[in-house]
Amino acid sequence: MLLLQVIVGGLLLGAVYALFSSGLTLIWGMMNFINFAHGEFVMLGMYVALVVVTWIGGGPAAFGLGAAFALFVLGVVVYLSLIRHVVRGPMLAQILSTFGLALLLRYSAFWIFSANFVSLPQTSLSGTVNLAGILMPVAQLVAGVVAITLTVALHLLLARTALGSRLLAVAEDRNAAMLMGIRPDRMQALAWGLSAGAAGIAGALMAIAYPWSPSVGETFGLTAFVVVALGGFGSVPGALYAGLIIGLIQALSAYWLGPVYKDIVVYALFAALLWLRPQGLLGRA
Amino acid sequence: MKRTSALRVAALAACAAFLYSIASPAADSVKIGILWPLTGNAAAAGQASKAAAELAAEIVNHAHPELGDLPLAKTAGLPNMGGATLELVFVDHQGNPSLAQQLATRLITQDKVNVLLGAYQSSCSFTATAVAERYGVPFMVGESAALNITGRGFRWVFRGTPIASDYARTYMRFFTDMRKSGTTIGSIAIVNENTDYGTSVADAIVAEAKKADISVAIRIPYSASSSDVSAQVLQLKEKKPDVVIFISYTADSILYMKTMRNLDYRPAMVIGDDTGFSDPSFIPAVADIAQGAMNRSAWAIGKPGSTTYRINEMYKAKTGRDLDDTSARNMQSFFALADALNRAGSTDPEKMRAALAQTDLKPEQLMMGYQGVKFDSTGQNVLAATYLIQLHGSRYELVWPDRAATAKLQWPMKGWTR
Numbered sequence: 001m002l003l004l005q006v007i008v009g010g011l012l013l014g015a016v017y018a019l020f021s022s023g024l025t026l027i028w029g030m031m032n033f034i035n036f037a038h039g040e041f042v043m044l045g046m047y048v049a050l051v052v053v054t055w056i057g058g059g060p061a062a063f064g065l066g067a068a069f070a071l072f073v074l075g076v077v078v079y080l081s082l083i084r085h086v087v088r089g090p091m092l093a094q095i096l097s098t099f100g101l102a103l104l105l106r107y108s109a110f111w112i113f114s115a116n117f118v119s120l121p122q123t124s125l126s127g128t129v130n131l132a133g134i135l136m137p138v139a140q141l142v143a144g145v146v147a148i149t150l151t152v153a154l155h156l157l158l159a160r161t162a163l164g165s166r167l168l169a170v171a172e173d174r175n176a177a178m179l180m181g182i183r184p185d186r187m188q189a190l191a192w193g194l195s196a197g198a199a200g201i202a203g204a205l206m207a208i209a210y211p212w213s214p215s216v217g218e219t220f221g222l223t224a225f226v227v228v229a230l231g232g233f234g235s236v237p238g239a240l241y242a243g244l245i246i247g248l249i250q251a252l253s254a255y256w257l258g259p260v261y262k263d264i265v266v267y268a269l270f271a272a273l274l275w276l277r278p279q280g281l282l283g284r285a
Numbered sequence: 286m287k288r289t290s291a292l293r294v295a296a297l298a299a300c301a302a303f304l305y306s307i308a309s310p311a312a313d314s315v316k317i318g319i320l321w322p323l324t325g326n327a328a329a330a331g332q333a334s335k336a337a338a339e340l341a342a343e344i345v346n347h348a349h350p351e352l353g354d355l356p357l358a359k360t361a362g363l364p365n366m367g368g369a370t371l372e373l374v375f376v377d378h379q380g381n382p383s384l385a386q387q388l389a390t391r392l393i394t395q396d397k398v399n400v401l402l403g404a405y406q407s408s409c410s411f412t413a414t415a416v417a418e419r420y421g422v423p424f425m426v427g428e429s430a431a432l433n434i435t436g437r438g439f440r441w442v443f444r445g446t447p448i449a450s451d452y453a454r455t456y457m458r459f460f461t462d463m464r465k466s467g468t469t470i471g472s473i474a475i476v477n478e479n480t481d482y483g484t485s486v487a488d489a490i491v492a493e494a495k496k497a498d499i500s501v502a503i504r505i506p507y508s509a510s511s512s513d514v515s516a517q518v519l520q521l522k523e524k525k526p527d528v529v530i531f532i533s534y535t536a537d538s539i540l541y542m543k544t545m546r547n548l549d550y551r552p553a554m555v556i557g558d559d560t561g562f563s564d565p566s567f568i569p570a571v572a573d574i575a576q577g578a579m580n581r582s583a584w585a586i587g588k589p590g591s592t593t594y595r596i597n598e599m600y601k602a603k604t605g606r607d608l609d610d611t612s613a614r615n616m617q618s619f620f621a622l623a624d625a626l627n628r629a630g631s632t633d634p635e636k637m638r639a640a641l642a643q644t645d646l647k648p649e650q651l652m653m654g655y656q657g658v659k660f661d662s663t664g665q666n667v668l669a670a671t672y673l674i675q676l677h678g679s680r681y682e683l684v685w686p687d688r689a690a691t692a693k694l695q696w697p698m699k700g701w702t703r
Contacts (some may be wrong), residue, residue: 002519005548009515083357115328117535117566120542128547137547209547210512211539211570215325217512252514259507260479 014247019147020202023195029234045203071200203268232283318392320403407431445618447669577698
């Protein structure tokens with residue numbers, strides 16, 4: 001029974017990993033561009049949730065959507081003002097631009113919100129449900145379900161809709177897409193908006209359960225990279241599987257071997273998998 | 286014309302200032318280099334301590350006769366150095382031991398500080414003190430608790446705070462007291478973050494528990510940057526210890542309390558080894574789910590009108606918060622350092638070191654619940670001690686030992702139950 005509890009906890013955590021990693025993998029798939037500020041987007045999503053709760057007094061639906069919307073706008077702004085220009089530059093400029101953006105966002109958050117740890121006050125999602133002896137915190141349960149739903153929705157958007165086809169067309173061949181009457185800038189701005197929006201809503205969901213400070217983005221950023229690499233760069237379903245697998249492995253190894261070993265186990269398996277399958281679980285070789 | 290005269294005045298002023306500075310070297314300032322984590326995981330604690338150090342410097346630099354026997358409060362500046370004032374140079378090591386080492390070197394070689402104070406995380410104090418020892422600059426360890434910081438044969442390192450073994454002994458005395466009054470304490474569990482601080486305190490508790498004949502059901506080391514601790518809480522749930530002692534930093538201790546609530550795990554008692562449990566963000570985050578959680582503190586606000594009460598009011602006016610134990614221990618170490626600087630009467634390193642070694646502060650000269658401040662040959666304060674406090678409502682009350690208690694101990698803890 002205890003083991004089942006550990007497994008459920010791991011999967012719920014993994015689902016949230018999947019949600020915030022799906023945005024990162026989307027940008028990679030669209031533009032071959034690594035966004036080092038992705039963890040900071042998650043962090044900002046958490047603070048947007050806090051601001052909405054403390055100033056407006058909204059519930060989880062309000063702060064979740066608020067964070068998604070605010071970060072969507074931020075993603076579009078970041079694309080139009082920064083990314084659009086640096087993609088024409090050398091590779092190094094691309095990497096360093098988002099790295100710089102990460103630092104800018106992190107220290108702006110230090111300046112505005114101070115270094116103190118904060119957490120959301122009790123919300124309607126603060127309780128736990130007891131499902132046949134398995135205790136599931138409502139917040140994590142909702143976060144997990146929303147995360148899986150959104151990740152699947154993002155996948156369907158890309159794979160099944162005309163909009164998705166246009167997004168992928170730009171990713172495939174920018175010039176050919178332009179000849180077909182698609183405006184690549186608009187599509188890529190949208191991709192950045194979706195990516196940041198997913199990170200924002202993931203942050204808002206995490207904020208219900210975890211205390212955080214402006215430096216929390218470092219931890220999330222790293223996890224997101226591992227999830228994306230394991231799932232296969234550019235693959236949204238890959239990010240979903242990889243997120244769940246990593247959450248599960250972390251929980252099981254922490255339970256069986258002790259918490260200090262959990263990251264060793266995760267990264268050892270990660271390295272082993274990349275050795276066998278460098279493109280990741282669902283990545284294209 | 287106007288411009289030349291202005292220039293002349295400026296030049297004269299500069300000359301005067303220069304002459305003044307040669308004529309009275311004593312009324313200069315003494316530079317104290319302070320290393321704390323001002324950003325990063327433990328930034329909140331670092332910032333709180335920074336405010337405390339600034340307040341302590343303000344108390345030393347200006348006359349505060351209302352603060353009783355607190356050393357250097359009555360006078361402005363350091364009287365034995367012609368009223369020299371304390372100048373603080375803060376640096377941020379972000380909780381990174383190698384950065385702490387570099388910054389200590391920079392403070393000594395470039396900023397030319399006279400003494401050093403720091404460094405919160407034991408791992409950072411460990412590296413930074415080694416630099417001070419190499420350069421022969423006195424280093425006051427404000428509040429880091431790991432055993433191995435003193436006891437390396439260093440001459441230049443002093444520590445005002447109680448250390449891991451003092452705390453461990455306190456916990457065991459408390460358990461023995463509880464057993465005498467009929468409370469069952471079969472076994473305890475220790476959950477510690479896995480850097481120098483958590484490891485050394487946990488080691489000390491294991492050793493003292495053995496002596497006190499209390500069995501340790503499980504010991505769980507973990508990394509303080511964990512984003513999920515459910516597996517650890519489930520391990521505790523399985524072992525059913527009567528008391529769980531947490532040696533944790535801020536985010537992780539909040540996360541533990543929330544996870545315990547979520548997984549419906551409530552042991553008879555939770556004891557936090559200060560640090561995370563004393564962080565200003567801890568109470569607002571978990572007050573409604575961690576009622577009765579215990580913590581240690583050598584700091585108590587005291588009755589209105591007392592010196593400690595006045596210090597707390599000043600701190601509150603500055604920061605909007607009550608002074609916490611961590612910052613207060615740093616502040617106490619700061620006062621002990623300032624007292625020694627004054628007795629040294631000069632910034633000659635050997636003289637400062639000798640004055641520190643001869644420190645002998647009495648309980649009434651302190652703001653903390655120590656028996657005094659007196660350093661042994663390793664630089665450790667041998668008169669340091671601590672109280673135990675318990676979360677009642679939205680504040681900690683002093684509950685043990687009985688002679689000092691301001692409220693009655695609640696056992697078992699209520700947690701989230703009403």
